[in-house]
Amino acid sequence: MTIKNSKLTRRSALKVAGSGLFAGAVGTTASCGSAPKQAAGPAPINGIMPWSNWSGNQVCYPAERARPRNAEQLAKMLKETTGKIRAVGAGHSFSGLVPTDETMLSMARFRGISHINKESKEVTVGAGTRLSALGDSLFENNLGMINMPDVNTQSLAGSIATSTHGTGEGFGSLSSYVTGLTLVTAAGETIKCSATENKDIFDAARCNIGSLGIITDITLQVRDSYYLKERSEMLPLDEAFEKMEEMRLAKRHFEAFGLPHANHMLLIEFTEVSKEESDANQVEAGETGDAYETFRTLANVIDALPFLRGTVMNIAPRTVGVEERYGAWNKIFGNIRDMRFNEMEYTVPAEDGLACFREVLDTIKEKNIDVIFPIEYRYVGEDDIWLSQFYKRPGAAISVHNFHDKPYESYFEQMETIFDRYQGRPHWGKLHNKTEQDFAALYPKWEAFKALRSELDPNRRFINNHLNAIFPTIG
Numbered sequence: 001m002t003i004k005n006s007k008l009t010r011r012s013a014l015k016v017a018g019s020g021l022f023a024g025a026v027g028t029t030a031s032c033g034s035a036p037k038q039a040a041g042p043a044p045i046n047g048i049m050p051w052s053n054w055s056g057n058q059v060c061y062p063a064e065r066a067r068p069r070n071a072e073q074l075a076k077m078l079k080e081t082t083g084k085i086r087a088v089g090a091g092h093s094f095s096g097l098v099p100t101d102e103t104m105l106s107m108a109r110f111r112g113i114s115h116i117n118k119e120s121k122e123v124t125v126g127a128g129t130r131l132s133a134l135g136d137s138l139f140e141n142n143l144g145m146i147n148m149p150d151v152n153t154q155s156l157a158g159s160i161a162t163s164t165h166g167t168g169e170g171f172g173s174l175s176s177y178v179t180g181l182t183l184v185t186a187a188g189e190t191i192k193c194s195a196t197e198n199k200d201i202f203d204a205a206r207c208n209i210g211s212l213g214i215i216t217d218i219t220l221q222v223r224d225s226y227y228l229k230e231r232s233e234m235l236p237l238d239e240a241f242e243k244m245e246e247m248r249l250a251k252r253h254f255e256a257f258g259l260p261h262a263n264h265m266l267l268i269e270f271t272e273v274s275k276e277e278s279d280a281n282q283v284e285a286g287e288t289g290d291a292y293e294t295f296r297t298l299a300n301v302i303d304a305l306p307f308l309r310g311t312v313m314n315i316a317p318r319t320v321g322v323e324e325r326y327g328a329w330n331k332i333f334g335n336i337r338d339m340r341f342n343e344m345e346y347t348v349p350a351e352d353g354l355a356c357f358r359e360v361l362d363t364i365k366e367k368n369i370d371v372i373f374p375i376e377y378r379y380v381g382e383d384d385i386w387l388s389q390f391y392k393r394p395g396a397a398i399s400v401h402n403f404h405d406k407p408y409e410s411y412f413e414q415m416e417t418i419f420d421r422y423q424g425r426p427h428w429g430k431l432h433n434k435t436e437q438d439f440a441a442l443y444p445k446w447e448a449f450k451a452l453r454s455e456l457d458p459n460r461r462f463i464n465n466h467l468n469a470i471f472p473t474i475g
């Protein structure tokens with residue numbers, strides 16, 4: 001089988017490489033079929049329905065499930081009960097932020113835009129609104145989010161709870177675009193906060209890991225709607241590293257995907273374009289599958305023939321041509337990730353990002369770590385939010401993944417020792433092994449956050465097992 005370089009896109013080429021090119025080597029593709037897209041669900045216990053997160057690595061059996069209809073009902077519930085409560089958004093966190101065996105609280109009924117200030121371009125949004133729905137509503141009103149994460153299935157409150165971010169050093173995380181929010185405390189008290197009202201609560205609550213109270217609405221800074229061109233190109237590794245520092249400063253958004261065991265890297269840039277340019281460059285909708293599925297196929301090939309790993313990972317990228325996509329901001333941002341995986345992400349100081357990324361890729365090769373899942377590399381601007389990974393420090397966020405049904409612990413631990421050498425701060429919603437001592441050293445405002453947390457939640461209603469290691473009881 002021959003592969004014509006120029007005709008292939010990054011998705012189709014890798015698919016060809018994954019299924020066809022290596023079919024001969026393994027005899028048949030039948031033994032290399034895709035793994036199930038959905039993690040197999042856990043069973044009910046004693047009549048209690050299980051809850052699990054997106055990747056299936058967090059499971060719990062909440063005794064109660066609450067879905068308040070409005071802020072008054074929520075406040076009443078908090079006033080009249082005393083047990084533990086964990087809010088859940090879209091369940092897209094990999095870390096144990098959500099699990100509880102007491103009350104799980106969904107804010108899914110707090111949805112949609114309740115107010116638009118056309119002059120200041122601020123919108124007030126229900127905490128449970130999914131980013132995809134918010135994107136559509138903003139677009140209808142000729143408005144746009146300033147930046148967006150990799151997918152748009154998260155809830156707004158869940159996203160800001162962990163400083164969820166996209167890429168572009170000129171942009172902050174979603175939390176940094178919050179200009180006000182309303183929080184209901186453990187005792188049922190409603191507090192509004194912004195840069196001019198309850199400023200300490202505002203600085204803590206914009207990245208709160210669900211530990212301060214329940215957020216009912218969020219006001220966000222947005223902008224006029226816009227159009228984007230996405231361009232991706234696979235380059236030889238050294239050439240890619242040379243280009244990256246220049247792209248970091250020159251491009252609106254820029255990210256890279258490093259391929260383990262390969263001598264190539266995928267660079268993706270996003271540039272703002274006019275509506276006319278976007279309209280003129282629309283191509284017939286082609287394949288919109290999940291590129292990660294292709295890597296799953298490759299992983300199956302490598303499982304069958306592990307000695308082929310280097311060859312597979314070095315031939316497949318060479319088949320990939322330049323790919324361009326144009327469209328409205330809410331269509332270009334927001335990939336579809338059907339293929340389930342687990343993830344760890346650390347943010348290191350932006351100026352150390354490339355050295356750390358290089359060390360990650362070199363270590364995987366040198367230690368022959370059994371992984372082929374691409375490593376994502378992004379830049380994020382600094383902010384002043386107490387527990388944000390980007391607090392007073394522009395960051396390079398480096399994410400390592402493995403498929404949901406593959407072991408990740410040893411791989412992630414090895415990567416974590418590298419991130420630690422660069423004073424990396426873990427993404428709150430992704431896997432890490434940090435405890436309170438580590439956070440106290442990483443976050444200058446740690447003690448202030450802890451003190452405020454104790455004041456707002458003296459009886460530790462919002463603390464589950466995962467948060468107990470982060471905010472242990474003293475003595």
Ligand SMILES: Cc1cc2nc3c(=O)[nH]c(=O)nc-3n(C[C@H](O)[C@H](O)[C@H](O)COP(=O)(O)OP(=O)(O)OC[C@H]3O[C@@H](n4cnc5c(N)ncnc54)[C@H](O)[C@@H]3O)c2cc1C
Nearest residue numbers: 089090091092093149150155158161164165209210215429
């Ligand atoms: C496929 C995938 C892609 C991802 N891409 C990115 C990315 O590009 N960039 C990035 O930074 N992260 C990314 N993430 C991580 C994800 O954005 C975060 O983990 C985010 O917090 C998940 O939002 P959620 O709505 O699912 O919240 P959940 O995971 O359900 O909850 C997260 C936290 O928010 C709290 N919470 C939820 N609602 C409320 C509320 N109303 N009041 C108070 N606390 C609340 C919860 O208690 C919990 O502590 C990705 C995750 C997945 C699975």
